[in-house]
Amino acid sequence: AIRETIRPRIKEGRFVLDDLKLDTQWLKSLAMIHIVACGSAYHAGRLGRNLLESRLDIPVEVDIASEFRYRRPILTNDHLVVIISQSGETADTIAALREAKSRGVKTLAIVNVVGSTIAREADYTLYTWAGPEIAVATTKGYTTQAVALMLLTCYLAQERGQMSPEELAFAQETLLKLPEAVEKVLSDHKEVQRLAAMFFNCKDIFFIGRGIDFSLSLEGSLKLKEISYIHSEAQPAGELKHGTISLIQNGTLVIALVTGKSLREKTISNIQEVRARGAVVLAVCLEHDTDLAGVVDYTLGIPWISEELQPILAILPLQLFAYYVAALNGNDVDKPRNLAKSVTVE
């Protein structure tokens, strides 16, 4: 699915989103981007914020659609609203799109279902080409949305002259390597299966991380909740001490995301805080991070690819963990109770 998302967008060394027919002059005047979505699409949008802000050097806000549509956001015609939706039929997200359009702001949809309402009504549409996604809890929808946001970031930076030829070449090179790296992580699922067998009876599971690793924690926690029915929550690692740490007791499972290099030391000190209160810590980290292995109980290591694309590998063990825990609990992994693939009502 990731190969299909990337394939038509890199040609002769250039990022190509020309089918969007975005006006280059207008792009150069772009002053702010709002990313709006629900559920896992919102979590993918959070990854996009870091990519877009760091490359385009403009403010990027990420909003949950059911919040965006009622808070009278400040929108002007040099803003772009990016709407993310796998189905293209989520009621709250459609309403957010219509709110943006009613305010005269350009809208760009990242959608998987061709011809869906959001695809038809947005000014510009970037399809993820992931193929039909049947399971209610999205996996390839999320990862291909993250890839689409990376492609959009590189395209906008290329058109605005904000990435050098070397940076563009490196981005293309790592994107073209990504599908194989994903296949390797997915094939290496024995350890995830073993850990799921140890923890599938947990009553509470906490996910912690900083920056991008917090955004990943949100998606890992949602995936687990949706299909295993185990209570779970994600916390910014630096926020634990302001309350939530009171819930940590002997044997509480804390899954720590430590895949970003810049905040690694800070997260390690948060890991030590929870372990001192009896938590069992499973870290998702870069493979061969032996120092980290010494301060946690279990690790799930992933290969390095690049700062920007690391989250797409890091989410995989969390998706697999949720899958195995749910299966071990005898749940219907594809059709979890109370949930719909697309929530077309408010």
Ligand code: BG6
């Ligand atoms: C939820 C789905 O109902 O809606 C999630 O269970 C999904 O998987 C969310 O992320 C948003 O759906 P969509 O189709 O707008 O991406």
